[in-house]
Amino acid sequence: MNKYIYLFFICIGLSFTACDESHLEVKSPDQLTGENFWRNESDAEGGLAAAYSQLECATSYWGFAEIKFTVELFPSDLIKLGNDALNYEDWFSIFNFNSTAGNTQTTQYWNIHYKGINYANQVIEKVGDMSEEQISTVAKDKIIAEARFLRAYYHLKLLLNWEKIILRDDYPKGLSSIDKGVSERSECWDFIIADFEAAATKLSESNSTDNIGRATKWTALGYLGKANLYYASENADATKYTAAKTAFTSVITSGNYSLESSFISMFNGINQNSDEVLFELQLTSNTDNGAFFKFPYHRWLKPAGMGGWDEIAGSDFLLQEFKKEGKTATDGRFDHRLYETLFFEDDYFNDIANPRIYGKTFNSWWDESGTPRNKTGFRKYLPETLEELNTNSIGNNIPLLRYADVLLMYAETLNELNETSAAIPYINAVRARAGMPAMTGSSKTDVTNQIEHERVCELAMEGSRFHDLRRWGKLNSTMTDHGRIGVSDTSHFFPIPESEINSNNAID
Known part of the structure; x- marks a missing residue:
């Protein structure tokens, strides 16, 4: 998949140019545009690779860690700042929950994710318009399904960090399409869930060696369960807990995943794309043919x-x-x-x-x-x-969704549906890998507290803690108890970037 990114990434970027009919317009017959790029399956794969290329803000050498980790980890009670981090005002403001609309890190995070959405929308529309002579129906359906997964994934990451976001559900055709307001949070959740559902019906159950890292049916179902669970816990919606249970059950009963015996091996480059990982950012130290997917x-x-x-x-x-x-x-x-x-x-x-x-x-x-x-x-x-x-x-890979997380989310879902006794074995499975004995206690409250503890120990540094506390309604009190002063109801989400406000007439 990586081989396409540097070839096509710029080619299919969205551009708009003003046209005056009084001037002679000369077009190069060899120039690739958004209209003539999509000729065959290889082009469709190239466009999809561009959509994958924005994952986790891995788009610039220095920016990868400075954008991804500052935005996702600094607003958490699991970390404190090192000496050097204190030199960066925008990082410090994220840590102190007083980030402004002009914050460079949150602005780049927003822009990169919307670029990924834009690329995904191009694939959905342009590949959807391709004829059977250009691409087989099977290949078309799978590529569009991957694009819908990515569109949902990027929207999900944005919705976890902003209270309201712009739903970009189509490929803009001109400047007039750029102006679009934010949608209600519930509408965003419904859109994300629908995309994950649609993707799961068409995605492959596994990938060939040449396509490791691409989303599968189980990837989509894992994130479908997560989206439903997070929606449910924000809104106390029992129907969404039931939907989450269905999605997680499919992943667990598939038999495709298991907990790796060595926890650290999934993070230090020894055990990449392991049997525990549903989705993983693909990096490499190999720089053949000019590729560069490694970072400091x-x-x-x-x-x-x-x-x-x-x-x-x-x-x-x-x-x-x-x-x-x-x-x-x-x-x-x-x-x-x-x-x-x-x-x-x-x-x-x-x-x-x-x-x-x-x-x-x-x-x-x-x-x-x-x-x-x-x-x-x-x-x-x-x-x-x-x-x-x-x-x-x-160039070591970074796991994005692990089976251990699925098991803990499944246990949480069962517990919220009052199937508490059924939840405990899944918690204990995660604990056993860590050398820990079975949990004590059996009440719903006991299980709730144990899940919070396990999610801290299992997922530290994986970006879930702040969002967990917020959806559980524990954010303000927990942060205060742990010495993280400054958090309040107004700082649960980042402000919409100033650059978006200035360029989008539909946002005040």
Whole structure:
């Protein structure tokens, strides 16, 4: 899939030009335009690749981490800022919940996702217009289904960060189509859910080796369940909980997914596109033929104690949450996910006979760097070897939806439908992989509290915490309890970017 992106990414970009009939218009017969580009299945695949290319803001070398991670992780009680992050006013404002419409990071996040939507809409319309002589019906249906999945995915990411968004459900034909107002939140949820549903009916159940990373039927069903669950928890809608249950059940009973034995291997480049992952951002260190899909995000995440840029660290609350059950794992340690998510001062990381942090102990790394401000550095997403850690950029994949998340969302759905006893085995399956014993308690409240704990430990750094707290109605109180002052009802979402307001006459 990647081979198409750099060939076609610019070719099919949307452009508008004013035309005056009094001037001679000369067109090159060889110039690719939005009208003559779509000739065959190869072109359709190229257009689809452009739609994939906007995933996770992986569109620029420096911007990838600085846009994705600042927008998705900084408004969370699981992180605190490193020293260097304090130098960036727009990052700091996101962390403090006082981001303005002119914030550069949220503006780029908004624009990149709408560019992805625009590309997806072009595929839906243009491939839909192609004849059977140009493309087979089977290929057409699958490509359009992937485009609808991507359109829903980009809208979902926007709706999780903005209270109201612009529903872009077609390919603009001119400047007059650009002006469009925001839609009600419920309308946006309905649109996203409908796109995921439609995609699931036409997508393949699996991909060939050459197409690893593309959305499948199960990818769409996983996100369909998530969209219904999030809608339901925002609105206390039992019908949406039922719809979420149906979607998650299909994924679980498919038998296509299982929990990987090694949690960390899914994040350090060792076990990419594993049996646990439903959707994964495809990166690579291979630069053949001019391709470039690697970034310096490991340097952005790497703690100052290890010579990193010190942009982010684990919060005191996150460390305490991991430790709250004590050393009750099967081998007498804390929850295994703690050691695979954070570097922290502990006998496990200070064993001289077995130095586990790239051949060194925790104290030796941090002591060499002096006295860093933060001593809970993130391990998650850092590469496996010291050689990779010291490179300028890496191309390790990033999981976007994992089976463990599906199991926890399914357990939450069952619990909300008062099927509490049925929910517990799914929680325990996730705990078992972390070396933890079965949960205690059996009431609906017990299960609710356990799910919140598991989602912190399992999904730290994966961008769900802030949205979870908001949809559960716990955002203000929890953030305040954890020392994150500044959050209020008016800061639950980012303001619509100033650039959108200035260019869109339908938005005040």
